[in-house]
Amino acid sequence: MGPTTERALGRRLRERPVWQHLAALVVVPLLATGAVSAASVAERxxxxxxxxxxxxxxxxxxxxxxxxxxxxxxxxxxxxxxxxxxxxxxxxxxxxxxxxxxxxxxxxxxxxxxxxxxxxxxxxxxxxxxxxxxxxxxxxxxxxxxxxxxxxxxxxxxxxxxxxxxxxxxxxxxxxxxxxxxxxxxxxxxxxxxxxxxxxxxxxxxxxxxxxxxxxxxxxxxxxxxxxxxxxxxxxxxxxxxxxxxxxxxxxxxxxxxxxxxxxxxxxxxxxxxxxxxxxxxxxxxxxxxxxxxxxxxxxxxxxxxxxxxxxxxxxxxxxxxxxxxxxxxTLLLCLLVLAGALAAAVAQGRWLAGALRRLADAAQRVGQGELVDVPEGGPRETRTAARALAGAVAGLRQVREQADALTRGDLAGALREQPLPGPLGEAVQASVQQLVRAVQQRDRLQTELAHQAAHDPLTGLPNRAAALRLLSGALERAGRRGATTGLLFVDLDGFKAVNDGAGHAAGDEVLREVARRLRGCVREGDSVGRLGGDEFVVLVEDVTDEAALVELGERVVAAARRPVHVAGDAATGAAGRSVRVGASVGVAVARGAGEDAEVLLAEADSAVYRAKSRGRGRVEVFDDVLRAELAARWDLQSALREGLRRGELTLHYQPVVDLADGSLAGYEALARWDRPGVGPVRPDVFVAAAEASSLVCDLGRWVLREATAQLARWREERPCAWPAPGAGAEPTVAVNVSGRHLSDPRLLEDVAQALQASGLPPHLLVLEITETVLVDDPLATAHLQQLRASGVGVAIDDFGTGWTSIGQLPTTPADTLKIDRSFVSSTDPGRRGLVALTVHAAHTFGLRVVAEGVEDAEQLRWLREQGCDTAQGYLFARPMPAPEAARWQRPAEALAV
Structure with missing residues (x-):
């Protein structure tokens, strides 16, 4: 063995831990004890x-x-x-x-x-x-x-x-x-x-x-x-x-x-x-x-x-x-105790010899890794001196950590900021504290603002629909535990659309803000006011004493909303400030005891406000057993209608639309009919109204779109008897009624595109009929109509004259056709007849066609022709018919004789 090898071996021996030397001394007794223990365990x-x-x-x-x-x-x-x-x-x-x-x-x-x-x-x-x-x-x-x-x-x-x-x-x-x-x-x-x-x-x-x-x-x-x-x-x-x-x-x-x-x-x-x-x-x-x-x-x-x-x-x-x-x-326990005792003796000896140095080395290593641990003092004098020096360094680092903790807590006025560390390190830490505190304060402000925006209406500052429902659910849970009564007022403004149309949306926003302030002034401390959207508000009243108190509160709300609202002028347009008036209809629903659902209570209050509007507006109605029965009947009807759609119980009838210029067939209006098993035919206004109260109306609309476009595509191939010969004139269209809820549905564009694609019908042969109120109630509906018209689909405003659309708005209305309501066509009142003539003239001025609804006698037809009306439909020509009858329909020559 050479000198180099001997030196390397000696170095390795010197670098061995103390416990290895001690283990060599006790290994033989431990092996003997283990052998005896193993034999005893084997016997047992x-x-x-x-x-x-x-x-x-x-x-x-x-x-x-x-x-x-x-x-x-x-x-x-x-x-x-x-x-x-x-x-x-x-x-x-x-x-x-x-x-x-x-x-x-x-x-x-x-x-x-x-x-x-x-x-x-x-x-x-x-x-x-x-x-x-x-x-x-x-x-x-x-x-x-x-x-x-x-x-x-x-x-x-x-x-x-x-x-x-x-x-x-x-x-x-x-x-x-x-x-x-x-x-x-x-x-x-x-x-x-x-x-x-x-x-x-x-x-x-x-x-x-x-x-x-x-x-x-x-x-x-x-x-x-x-x-x-x-x-x-x-x-x-x-x-x-x-x-x-x-x-x-x-x-x-x-x-x-x-x-x-x-x-x-x-x-x-x-x-x-x-x-x-x-x-x-x-x-x-x-x-x-x-x-x-x-x-x-x-x-x-x-x-x-x-x-x-x-x-x-x-x-x-x-x-x-x-x-x-x-x-x-x-035996196992005794053997383990014997082995543990022998091993403990060896470990105790090793700790006695090397414990102090090992603890000091471990503390130094942990401090180097960022752990500010206590440094133990033990062992010989030299070891204790080194431990005290390391402890002094740890004390300084602990002060730095306490400074950082104060920064994390945002403790700007704490003692750590007033007594920073001395020297350059203290100055750097102090600057970091100030910058971090400013960032934390800004973050907290933003979080508070975002949380408030997520739960409140940005216009009025009231809780929005989601927050209002959460408040209502919490109130119902508390009332259920206490056996108390909870009241809910559904407030729907009357005449708000007229303010929006006449004075502008800025005035409408001011009206909504003022109504919100007045509602807050009507309620007690602890009651809640929320805005569901549009011109609809709710008032949540907890611990109601009796129903009469809710009615009295509703009357105060009606009186408060009725007072004039001053709206500021518009400097850009030069419009002066003025006072406008709106009203309010209030529906009251009461929840007694446990087990009530927030959505159900809201639906009950909604039903009550609907009755208030139908009885003349500006009044308070309470949800009672009659409304409960009506609501239950509507839910039952909705369930039956949903099942009827699934089972194919509904059919489409088609009413011809006749061109008044030459008596040719201009198109059809597709009308849904339902023969409910066990009940018989259900009036369209009944089941369509029930469908419009939920998303079921969207399913009904999709079905009508698919069926109507497919039927018109089949007629184009079969050429029914009333169909014009190829090249003889414009092809007939099919008109489909689309509800406001469906028109605002994000899937509407996809529904129309799929129906056209499945049937192969050109887009210009499909006409979507909407009501006037849809154009005002939802901006998304207007955007959808604009996109549909851009794709070639026609748009008709149904029952024109019964809503709030003015003739002055026709240039900006996203429509191709106006359908004059039957009440104007059948009226003999000179004023109403004059309005029809004005509507036909205005529509032609702005490039819109006119359809007269409900034509039932030859005199009405003659007068409409004199006014230049484009097309008409009604019992004079044909009632709505099933598809086979509509295909065989012949125009009545005597009624259309020119």
Missing amino acids: TRELRTAGQAGSLMRAATELDALRRAVDSELLPTLSRNVTRDREAAAAAGFGERRAVLYLDAVNRLQLARQVTDRAVSRIGAASPAAVSTALAVQRLRTVRAAADQGTSSTEALADLYVGLSDWLSHAEEQVITGTTATGLSERSARAVNDVTLVVELTQQASREVPAAFTARVLGGGEQVRARQRAAHVVGSYRELAGATAELSSAPVRLGWAAATRGAAAQELTAAFGGETREPGRLSGPQLLELADASARRDRDLAQLLESTVDTAVAAVDAEREEAAVRLRT
Whole structure:
């Protein structure tokens, strides 16, 4: 070994930790202690395994005994069947004329006995110690059964085969029990196993008494002598064993033994076999067969005795196993304690020598990683001096950390900011504090503003719809717990649209802000006011005393909203300030007790405000049983309509639209019809109104779009009789009514595009009919109409004149056609007629076509032609018809004669 190698080896030895040197000193004693401990643990483990094997063997012995008893139970019916099968043998055995009956009885008993044997075989699993013996026994049993079923073997031969198989099983059972005692059991467990052995022997001899006596009775000649000797031996052995009670070690087993050997069945057999030990074969064959039931009952008693004896033995073995487990755990604990003690001594020695240096090194390493830990002082003087120096450095770093914590908390006035660290480091930290605090304050302000915006209406500052529903849900939960009453007022402004149209949206916004302020002034402290959207507000009132107080509050709200609102002028347009008026309709709903739902209560208040508007506006209505019934009926109708759409119960009728210039067919209006099963036809205004109260109207609109476009596409191919010849003029269109809710649905554009694509219909042949209010209520609806018109789809304003659209707004209205309401067409009032004429003229001025609705007589038609109306529809031409009738429709020449 060279000098360089020696130096490297010495360096490695010097750099080893102290614990390695100490471990070398204690490793030999530890190994010796471990070897002794391992040997002791192995011995205790063997004891535990032995006890477990003994329990398993005892259960295997029980399984074999059950199989052996089942095989013995087959012997008597087998011999009886064999004897009664032959007339001469049956007569010699004393069966006489009962041979046939006894033969059938023997066959039935044999079948039942074999089933018992098969079940006993199936209970012995493949993992059982008795599995191998069972497999061999099954092979022999098949041979015995085959010999018995063939009918060629003598009764003596069959008896020998069955007895031989029973003896073989008894021998296998004895071997299993012997294996149990050979496992090294304690004396107590061995006595319990001996009890099992005695009971097994008793059951063996008992189950053979009647078959042995029967064999001795039915055999003749020299075979009978041997059979009688065997029967005498069996009966005598049973008598001897039955009196061996004193050899049993367990008192419960002795009691069970006595009960089994002295029971009614045992007494009956003892009386019957009283002389069999001296005169075997004394009983006749039929008498012996009659004893079969008594023998079976005694066998069951003995089987129960065996089961309880085995349970006693297994319990003893289990107790011994538990004791072995306790000894094993105790040994393991002692060994671990010894090893732990030896190891603790070595560790204590190592800590005593190297603990101080290791703790100091660990503290220095953690401080280097940023952990400001306490530095322990220990060990020799030099180690203590180094520890005190490191502790001083940690104290300075802790002051820096406290400064940073104060910054994180935003503690601007804290002591740490007033007493910063000295020197350049303190100045840098102080500047960082100021900058971080400013950033945190700005972030908190932004978070507060965003949270407020998410829950409040930006125009009025009131809680928005989502926040209002959360407030309502919380109030209902509190009321449910206290058993209080909660009230909800639904406030819908009257005439707000007129203000928006006449004074502008800025004035409308000012009206909404002022109404919000007045509503807050009407309620108590603790009540809540929210804006649902548009001109709809809600007032939440908790702990309501009575319904009259809510009505009184509603009347105050109506009075407050009725007062004039001053709106400022517009400097840009030069418009002067002025006063405007709106009104309010209020619906009241009351929730009493627990289980109320916020959405349901809001729907009830909405229904009440709808009734208030329908009864003249500017009033308060309370949701009552009548409205509740109407709401329930509407929900029922909605459910039936949804199911009707799914089942295809709805159809479309088509009303022709006639060109007044030449009487040609201008198009059709598609109208939904519903024949409700079990109810009959439902009026369109009823089921459409129910659909419009929910998103169901969108589903209805999609269905109408698909059906109407598909029908018009089919007509284009089939060319109905009313259809103009190719090249003769413009093609007829189909008009589909679209609700405001569907028009505002984000999927509307996709619905129209899909319907056109599926049908192949050109976009310019589809007309969407909308009401005037849609154009004002939702800006998204207006945007959708503009996009649809850009794609080529036509737009018609339905029932024009009944809403709020003025003639002055026609230039900016996203429509192609005006449909004048039937109330104007049928009126004879000069003012209304003048309005119709003005509308036709204004529409033509701005490039819109006009459709007159509800034309019912020739005078109306003549007058409309005089005014220059473009097209018309009504009963004068045709009522709405199913598609086949509409295809066959012919225009009435007399009505359209030019």
